[in-house]
Amino acid sequence: MTISKKILNFILLCTLMVLICLNSTVCFARDREEEKRFTEAGELDPEKLNASTNRTYDEAITIKEIQISGNTLVPEEIILDTINVKPGVKFDRNIIKDDLRNIYNMGYFTERIKAVPKADSSGITLRIEVEENVPVTGFNVVGNESVESGEIVKVLEDQVGLPQNIELLNNSIKKIENLYTEEGYVLARVKKVQDDPDGVINVEINEGIIDDIELSGNFKTKDFVIERHLTVKSGETYNELKLKKDLARLFGTQAFSDVRRVISPSENDPSRYKLTIEVDEKRTGSISIGGGVDTETGFFGQAGYFDNNFLGRGQEISLSTLMGSGNLLDNNGVIDESPLQIELKFIEPRLLRTLNSLQVSAFLQDMASFQVPLSLEKRLGGRIEIARPLKKIPNLAGSINIGIENVDLEEGDRDEIVRLFNEKNINIAERAKQLEAGSFISVGPSLVYDTRNSLINPTDGWYASANAKEYFAITGGSETFGKTSLTVRKFFPVGKKSTITVGGKIGTGVVGSIPEFEAFRLGGPYTIRGFREGDVGSGNGFVMGSVEFRTPVPFITKILNYKIIRDLRLALFFDAGSLFEETLTNSLYNYPGYAVSFGGGIILPLPYLGPIRFDYGYPITSVGAGNKRGRFTFGIGERY
Numbered sequence: 001m002t003i004s005k006k007i008l009n010f011i012l013l014c015t016l017m018v019l020i021c022l023n024s025t026v027c028f029a030r031d032r033e034e035e036k037r038f039t040e041a042g043e044l045d046p047e048k049l050n051a052s053t054n055r056t057y058d059e060a061i062t063i064k065e066i067q068i069s070g071n072t073l074v075p076e077e078i079i080l081d082t083i084n085v086k087p088g089v090k091f092d093r094n095i096i097k098d099d100l101r102n103i104y105n106m107g108y109f110t111e112r113i114k115a116v117p118k119a120d121s122s123g124i125t126l127r128i129e130v131e132e133n134v135p136v137t138g139f140n141v142v143g144n145e146s147v148e149s150g151e152i153v154k155v156l157e158d159q160v161g162l163p164q165n166i167e168l169l170n171n172s173i174k175k176i177e178n179l180y181t182e183e184g185y186v187l188a189r190v191k192k193v194q195d196d197p198d199g200v201i202n203v204e205i206n207e208g209i210i211d212d213i214e215l216s217g218n219f220k221t222k223d224f225v226i227e228r229h230l231t232v233k234s235g236e237t238y239n240e241l242k243l244k245k246d247l248a249r250l251f252g253t254q255a256f257s258d259v260r261r262v263i264s265p266s267e268n269d270p271s272r273y274k275l276t277i278e279v280d281e282k283r284t285g286s287i288s289i290g291g292g293v294d295t296e297t298g299f300f301g302q303a304g305y306f307d308n309n310f311l312g313r314g315q316e317i318s319l320s321t322l323m324g325s326g327n328l329l330d331n332n333g334v335i336d337e338s339p340l341q342i343e344l345k346f347i348e349p350r351l352l353r354t355l356n357s358l359q360v361s362a363f364l365q366d367m368a369s370f371q372v373p374l375s376l377e378k379r380l381g382g383r384i385e386i387a388r389p390l391k392k393i394p395n396l397a398g399s400i401n402i403g404i405e406n407v408d409l410e411e412g413d414r415d416e417i418v419r420l421f422n423e424k425n426i427n428i429a430e431r432a433k434q435l436e437a438g439s440f441i442s443v444g445p446s447l448v449y450d451t452r453n454s455l456i457n458p459t460d461g462w463y464a465s466a467n468a469k470e471y472f473a474i475t476g477g478s479e480t481f482g483k484t485s486l487t488v489r490k491f492f493p494v495g496k497k498s499t500i501t502v503g504g505k506i507g508t509g510v511v512g513s514i515p516e517f518e519a520f521r522l523g524g525p526y527t528i529r530g531f532r533e534g535d536v537g538s539g540n541g542f543v544m545g546s547v548e549f550r551t552p553v554p555f556i557t558k559i560l561n562y563k564i565i566r567d568l569r570l571a572l573f574f575d576a577g578s579l580f581e582e583t584l585t586n587s588l589y590n591y592p593g594y595a596v597s598f599g600g601g602i603i604l605p606l607p608y609l610g611p612i613r614f615d616y617g618y619p620i621t622s623v624g625a626g627n628k629r630g631r632f633t634f635g636i637g638e639r640y
Contacts, residue, residue: 061091064123070130073163074108079130082106091117091124100128107165108132133163137199144205146185146237152176152203164195173203180207184241187263187273207237211272217279218312221255225314226277228350229253238263238273250279253349255309257282284309300324300339316347326368333534333589335374335412339367351386359385370534371517372434373585374413381405383442396449401469407437407476407517420588430584434516438476444469452491456605457567459499459550463489463638470511471518481512483520489638498551508541508580516583522595525635528575530597530617532631535624537579537591544577550603569603575617592622610637 065087068076083099085092096115104113114129139156141149155175159168173190180188187208194202213234215226229249232242247259262276285307291300304320320343326336341364348358362382369377387399411417411431421428446467452458468484485507492500507520514520519538523531527544550569578594579586586593601615618630 061119062123063087063089063091063126065125067125067127068130069127071132073132073135073161074106074130079103079106079128083128085126091126096126103128103130105167107167108163133165134195134197135163135199136160136201138201140200140202142202142204143191144207146188146207146239147180147183151179152205155179156201156203164199164201169193169201176203176205184239185237186240187238191271206271209272210234210236210238210275211266211269212274214274214276215279216276218281220281220312221279221309221314222312224353225253225255225309225312226250226279228314228353230277232275238275243275247277250277253308253314255282255284255314256280281309314349316345316349318345319343333373333585334370335368335376337368337376337412339365341365341367354388355391356386356388359383359387368412369409369517371519371521371538372409373588374411374417375435376410376412377517378408378410379405393449395451396447399446399448401442401444401446403442404440405442406439409435409437409517411435424587426584426587434584436477436515437517438478439474440471440478441474442469442471456610457569457603458491459497460491460493462491463487468510478515479512481514481518482510483514483518484508484510494549494551498549501546501548501550503548504543504545506541506543514540516585519583520579522577522579523591525613525615525633528577528595528597528617529573529599529601529615529633530575530619530629530631531595531623535591536577536595537586537593537624538583539579539586539593540581540583542577542579544575546573546575548573553602564604564606567605569605571601571603571613571615572598573600573615573617574598590624592624594621595619595623596621612636 063085066080066083066085068079071079082102084102085095085099100113100115103109104111110131110133112129112131116127116129118125118127136159138160139153141152144152155172159165159172173193176190177188180186185207189206189208190203191206192202192204194204196202210232211234213230213232215223218226230243230246232239232246243261247261250256250259256279258280260278262278264274264276266272266274285305287303287305289301289303291302300322301324302320302322304318306316306318306320308316310317320341322339322341324339326338343361343363345359345361347360350356351358360382363379365377365379367377369375371377381404383401383403385399385401387397390396390398417431418428421431444467446465449462449464452461452463465487466485468482470482471480473480485505487503487505489501489503492502494500516538519540520542521534521538522528522536522542522544524533524535528536549572552566553568553570556565556568574596575598576596582591582593585591597617597619599615599617601613604612604614606612613633613635615633615635616630617633623629
C-alpha cells in the first residue's frame, strides 16, 4: 500500500510538470506572435496598429533604450526630438503609433517606418527603423525672366543635402510666389515640380505673361491716348505695381470718372492672360461763367471754356477772360484801373507720340501795374514750351521756353508822381527809365525735381526747380537782360499726418540790368506774408526762406467727417527775405527792402486746383513808412 501510494504521487508529479511545460510553450509562442504583429504594425497601417491580441506587454515594463536606424542624412537628435516616447517611460503601444506618424510627417522618410521592441528582464529596447527619401542634390529653375534664378534658389538651397521633403518644398513654393507678389508679379505661379533620378529638382515657373491688351469704354477718347499712358505691354510679365501707376496717370488726365483693369485667361493660350483696361468717360468740355471780389482786381466777372480731352485726343484747350472794377485796397502805388485779362492755351501732353509735351499760349493783359508805381501796364504776347522727363534721373524733368511779348507802360497819375519825386528829392527824369519797355523775345531752360508724396497735401519728399531766361530786346527803350532763380523745398514728416516744411529761394539778374516791370518783388501771400503784394520792395535780386509746420485741425473730424475737412491743415510759419540792388520804387515809398514775419493760417487742399491758403502774418521788422503791422493774405497753390 505504501509502495502504491508513492507510485501514484510520482505519476501526479510528472503529470503536473508536463502541464507546466505545455503552458510555458504556449505563452512563449503567443509572445512571439505578438512581437511579429507589432513589427508589422510599424508600417503605419491603422488597421494593423489597432489590432490587438489577448495579451499585451505588461504596462509596468519600461523602455530602457531607443535606437534609430536607417538614417544617414537626418541627424538622430532631430528624430528623437520629434517623438514623445523617452527612456524610462512605460511602454505604450498607442504612443509609439503616434510617434511613427510624427516621424513620417517630418517629410524626410518613406512610409516604411517600423518600431521593433525587444524585451528582457531589465526592460524594453525600442528600435525605430526609417527609410530616407532620395537626397536633394540641387535645383534647376526654368521659366523665370522677371526674377533672377539666384533669388529663387536662395529660397530652396537649405534643402540641398537633405532627403526630399514635400512639406518643406511646398513651403518654399509659397515663398517663391510671395517673392514674385512683393515685386508686383501677382500672377506668377510655380507650374510644375519634378525630380530627376540624380536628386536634382526641376522647378518650372509661369510668371503670368500678358498675351493681349484690350481697351473698353472709350467711345470718344482715341485708343492711342490711353495706350500712351500704359507702360505695360503685350508679351511681358504682368506687374500690378507698374499697372497701378499707369492707371493713376490715366485717371490724372481727368478725362475719366473711373479706370479699372480686368484680367482673364487668354483665349489663344490658357497659360497666358488677357488684360482689359476699362474706362468710364466723363464730359470734359465745360463753359464757366462767374464772378467775385479780389483785393487786386476788385469786383470781377469771368468767363471761360475748358476741355482736357479735346476731340478725344487727350489734348487740353482753354480760353479764359476776366474783367474787374479795380484795386480795392488802399495802395498808393497802384492806379485804380479796371483790369482786362484774356488767355488762350493749348497743351499736347505727348507731342508726336513721344514723351515730349507741348504748351502754346497767347495772352493779353491791360491793367494797373503792380511793378511800376502809378502806371498802366499792357502786355500782349505768346509762349511755346516743350518739356520732357529725363529718364536717366527719376523725378527730374526739363523744359525749354520760347516767347515773344510786347510790354507797354503809360503814366497813370502824373501829378502824384511829380509830387513823390519832388518830396524825395529825386530827378523827375528818372521816371522815364521806370517806364522804359518794348518788345522782347525770350528763351530759357528750366529743370524741376519732384519727389513729393502728394501734389495736393505733401508730407514727405523734395521739390526743387531752377530756371533761367534771357530777354532779347527788339524794339523800345529797354536793353537785353536775363533772370535766373532757384527754389528748394523739403518736407519732413512728423507723425502720420503732420509735416515741417523748410524752403528757400534765390533769384538774380544776369546779362544786364532788369527793368522795373520785370524786377523781383517781395511781400504778399507767395513770398513774405504779413505784407501787401510788393510792400517789402523790388530789386535786381533777392533771397528768402521759410519754415512752416502743418498739422490737421484737432477734433474737427468728430464734427464734420468729410474728406475735404480731413485734409484741412493748420499752419504756423516763419518767413524772412531780403532784396539786392533795390529799385527806385523802394525809395519813393520807403519800402524796407528786407523783412521777417511770423504767423499762422489755414490750408485747404482742393483737387486739380491745389492748396488754397488763408494766412495772417505779423512783421517783426520795419514795414516802411505808412504801412501797418499785420495782414491777412490769400493765395492758391504752393507759395513758391
